Amino acid sequence: MQIAPFEIKVERPFIIGNAAPVIAALVLLVAACAFPRNTNAQAAGFHDAPPAASKTKNPLAGNADAAQAGANLYAKKCALCHGDKGQGVGNIPAVAKNPTQAATDGAIFWFITKGAVDNGMPAWASLPENQRWQIVTYIKTLGSGKSPAPSAKASADADSGPPAGGPAPTAPFTDYRFEKPGATRKITVADLPQPYATSSAGNSPKVVPRPADAWPKVPAGFSVQQFATGLKNPRLIRTAPNGDIFLVEAKAGEIKVFRGITAEGKPQQMETFATHLDDPYGLSFYPPGPDPQWIYVGNETSVVRLPYQNGDLKARGAAQKIVDLPGPGGHWTRDVIFSPNGKKMFVAVGSGSNLDDPDTHPSEKNRADILEFNPDGSRIRIYAYGIRNAGGGIAFDPQTGELWCSVNERDGLGDNLVPDYITHVQDGGFYGWPWWYMGGNQDPRLKGKHPELKDKVITPDVLLQPHNASLQFAFYTGKQFPAEYQGDIFASEHGSWNKASRAGYEVIRVPLHQTGQASGDYEDFVTGFVLDNGKVWGRPVGMAVASDGSLLFTDDGSNSIWRVVYTGK
Template sequence: MTVDKPGDLHRIRVADLVQPFASESAGNGPKLAPRPDGALPAVPKGFKVGIYAENLGKSRLPLRAPNGDIFLSEAAKGQITILRSTDGIKADGVSVYATGLSRPYGMALWPAGPNPTYLYVANVNSVVRFPYSVGDLKAQGEPEVVVDKISDTSGGHVTRTLAFSKDGKTMFLSVGSATNIASRIGAQPSLPLAQWEAKYGLGAAWGEETERAAVLAFDVDGRNRRPYANGLRNCVGMLVHPQTGDLFCSVNERDELGDNLPPDYVTRVKQGGFYGWPWYYIGAQEDPRLKGIRPDLKDKVTTPDTLIQSHSAPLGMTVYQAPKGAKYAFPKEYEGDIFLALHGSWNRGIRTGYKVVRVMMKKGVPTGQYQDFMTGMVLSDRDVWGRPAAVEVAQDGALLVVDDGGGVVWRIVPGK
């Protein structure tokens, strides 16, 4: 069993990558165990952790409203809920905001600032929006469909994540692949390759993978649908960095190449960029299972910024930026860094993930390093008692961690 502890630093380099199939592919999913009596996650010295909300089930993605309310998407229930706290320390109210949705995951308020007018929600097969006024605990009427027919919903990867550009004019939507390595796409796209890529973007796969493993872009009303970037197997965490305006993705890379291949990653995502899937991984490393199919792409793959331990399953992330006047603001060195939830491995003999890490940045640019921040949920190579799924910064500066394994939202603040 790997023993992680807060403060551990990691850096994985392309030059250090092992060969495909250097180890056998493991099927080692976790067994969820009850949290031991009195057990809390481990956090760095100078911080303390407590429970913000519990008994939540499989809540996933949090979103903070301007008044401090925390929206939570609950895909399995098809609903959005709201946590409200009078003291900021613990949620004392849970309201069902909307029901009848189709596996909702990503959410975003628009426009940015103190008075958004819409809550956007990404269903598995559409994007909808609700009229919103700050303080609403119930949806104001039925949702308006902004984007329909996102993708074929067969296969895996049903999370859809939303973000708006810094100027508020572009809506980004991430859509994960249907399969592990595009194993059922067939030999050729339905159009000549040059026409296909002109329509769907550089490196885009076809068949059931059309407009998948991709970030799509739209105007805020859902019009002007267009490709933004391809080759991102499953961009679950997606955000626009508030300082630089850069779009970032946290990506679950492919399985079944061995314990230590390929790394997952966090990266800036450039318009027109191609990040490898399914033909290549971590730059120009060709997947041996698709050898020789797209040699023309080898020198066109963008290598991601920060490589994460293979099979860690990075999910939700947030840039740490303390709200003005925050009582529990983190030390200044955390400002602008990314906190990332690692949900935890199944395709690895020695378990990894099940923690929150800090992706180190310098003036908005990833350094390639990441640091363990919240750990301690792994009991053995079989049992875990928590699975971090997403993070958000609370109105008072606390870091909230959604743990969908334990049904808890953890609250981390500076202190003894």
């Protein structure tokens, strides 16, 4: 498929709320920062809490014993999803920050009582009122930096992890106990269960240090080396035209560069290329080809570029802003990539929520889309839409010139809905979010909305295990692996919280059969990051092919980069 035509279309395939790209561009430029993650919170108080509830006084406010009891309850009931210090996990919001810290005690009490069940936040009405106020009292200490620590017993209870046993999953669905290098998988629309066939799980990974005897597992003939470790939240990686490896350390706001590979499989040189970026994730060299002049970086709310020439180990100058992006809040990763001819820039912007209807939530405008721009940031166009979050990875297939993406689908409908996916992307294509999902299935939480879109929903090329949290991928263009791997996709599956028994936490191979076309099959390629007790030590994120044909992937569980080599043994 040609990526052309590159002229701007004057209309979108249908109206989501912003009708024309011109308006879209204005909304984006003028109001990118005007929509907080939760517009309701701004317009009508915290999560639409009624005024009377917001004004209710916390009978335990400031009471140290209550805060201690709240810390113990929080460790057992809330930490799994919101993080042990309330810092947030994945796209589950922080409670140690705004908007929760700015909300009144009464509003927080009201919200946790009711929950937001459709979005994966349980209702806590079953906890005695006194305990709910204890939790609120504790949460309010999190903003101050002077919070009581939970008791050892409460932490131990919270630490027990999910059960390792349980019934085996029903094929084609699987979990970590059955993930094995070389195992093949195929999920079709006909395999999908009904919504709520199982309940919505709260099973955030407990990340533990890698035990001495744990190591990534690969198919026969391959072996794995630890390329680098001690990194700061390593996320996306891309190989520069000269073979240097660029790594985005997202939460540190830094970019590192690695040069050369020693006989032991370590980098010969490592430098910090840039610092003080603002939640960076995406990174691409521009123009495409052998002689780039810039490195473009996808920050959470902007695309910026740094001057670069082959061989640079430090940015030649300060970051220049190219364009504002929607956000902050919700999905924050923004991969950036250029069309092979360098004429267009593509930016994947995930949704701000699990399922907020863009018709009624202006904060979802220009989100859950792949956006197209000129490389100077002008002329925004929505290239494809209804893609809940492709921010973890987009890339052009060097063989066919087609744009592909790796997508995190929605939560809250049960263990085996909705499959994540990897697919080539059609210009103007609609992939369902939030009203529909693959196979013309309507999301029961938005019943009756947009019937005219039912037949437009594209079924993606490769359906993955639901809640895999599929992130960056790379096309294998190296010469080291056997010929059958030429052109195949390798993708990192980060794993997520919304499945009772873990799936993901692996690297997969999507064979393209030397044709550039997927058949829907994929294979487990690197596994072994989940321990028998369900605790997790590694979480793959980024993926790149090194210039020697080895495969590099990042892991923000052990803060490492791993290198897969083919030895033939």
